[in-house]
Amino acid sequence: LLGQIVDSNAAHIGKVLAENGINIFQKTTVGDNQPRVTAVLEASLNRSDAVLTSGGLGPTEDDLTRESVALVFDRKLEYREELYDTLVERFSFLRRPFPENNKKQCYVPEGAVVIDNPNGTAPGFRVGDDRGHIICMPGVPFELKAMLRDHVVPFLSDTFGLSGVLQYRVLKVCGVGESRVDEMIGDLMATQSNPTVGVLANAEWVRIRIAARADTSEEAQAMIDKVDVEVRKRLPGLVMGVDDETLEGVVDDLLADRGWTLAVTETLTGGMIGQRLVAAKAKCFKGGRSYPVDAFIMDNPNSAAVQLAEEVRDEMKADCGIAVVTDLETSTAVGALVTPDGGEEWGSGFPTISPVIQTRAAVMALEKLRRLLTRHDRFSPPKPLI
DSSP states (O other): OOSSSOOHHHHHHHHHHHHTTOOOOOOOOOOSOHHHHHHHHHHHHHHOSEEEEESOOSSSTTOOHHHHHHHHTTOOEEEOHHHHHHHHHHHHHTTOOOOGGGGGGGEEETTOEEEOOTTSSOOEEEEEETTEEEEEEOSSHHHHHHHIIIIIHHHHHHHHTOOOEEEEEEEEEOSSOHHHHHHHHHHHHHHOOSSEEEEEEOSSOEEEEEEEEESSHHHHHHHHHHHHHHHHHHSTTTEEEETTOOHHHHHHHHHHHHTOOEEEEESTTTTHHHHHHHHTTOTTEEEEEEOOTTSOOOSSHHHHHHHHHHHHHHHTTOSEEEEEEEETTTTEEEEEEEETTEEEEEEEEOSSOOHHHHHHHHHHHHHHHHHHHHTOOSSSOOOOOO
C-alpha cells in the first residue's frame, strides 16, 4: 500500500487462472490490519465461489491471514502436530535453529485442509462452507507459484468442474502510437467477443492482446490465428514481435540473417541501446561508445549524427552503425543509421532527459534498423530534419 512492493503475485495468479479458464471477478490489496483483512474476506466470499489469498502466513505479529480466515468462518485455530514436526525437520535439514515464533505457522482454522509447501516454511491451507472456499497461499513468489500450479488450480478445476482454456497472444508494435493503432484496428476491439482484442501501451511498444476461449488450446490458437492475420494486414510490417520477443532480439536475428554486425554511439540514451543488446546476448553487437549529452557541438545535427554512425562503424569494424545524439539548443534527439544497403536519419523532440525519454529514443533507433532490415516503413516515413 506504500508503493514499496510491486504486487507481482496477483499478476501471476491472474495469468495462470486465465490460462486454465478460470475467471477472476476482482482483486483487492489490503494492509496488515485484522479487521480490514476480515472485512475484505467477508465481502469477497459473498460475491465469489472461491477466494485466493497470498501472504500473511508467516511467523511474525503482522502475519494475520490465518486468524482472519478463522474469524470469517467462526472457527477456532487448531494446532497441528504434523506441521510442527515438518517445520522442525526442515530447520534441522537447513542446520538452522528453530525459533519458537515459527510455531505460529502450525495453527490453521478448524477443519482446514493443509497445503504442503516444500519450498518454504509457511504451509498453505483451504477452508470453506456453504458460501464458498478461501484458499491461502504464502506471499513469497516462488513458493506461491508452485502451490498455485500443483494444488490450487487442480482443486478449483475438480471442485467446479471447469473445462476449457483461455489462450492469448500479444503482438508488439513499435514506433506507432496507441491512438494510431486504435484507428486501424478499433473496430476489431469493439466487435470481437471471442477472440477479444485489447490494446495497452508503454514507453517501448504498443501491445495488442488477442485472447480466445475454447475447449482446447489448439482450438483457441486457431481462433487467434485468424485475428492475428487480420491485424498484421492492417498494420503492414509493424508487428515487431510476439509475446516475450524483444526488439533487440529480433534485430539481432535479422542482422544475423544478413551476416551483418552493429556498433553504436550514444549521448541521450546513455548506453541504453548497447545495454539492451548485451542483455539480449546479441551475437551481432560489436560494441559502442557512450558520451555525455553535451559532448558534441553540432552546427548541423543531421550530418553530425551520420558522421558519428559511420565513425563508430569503422572503429568497431562493424557493418552497420547507429548514432543517437542530442541537440540541446533545440531539445531534439537526432538519430542516424548507416548500413551496407543505405541509411536513414530521424529526429524527435524531448521535453527533458528522463528514463522514459531515453527508452523511447533507444527503441526508436532499434526499430528504425528493424524496419530497414525488413524493408517496411509504410506508416512512419522518415521526416527530414531540415
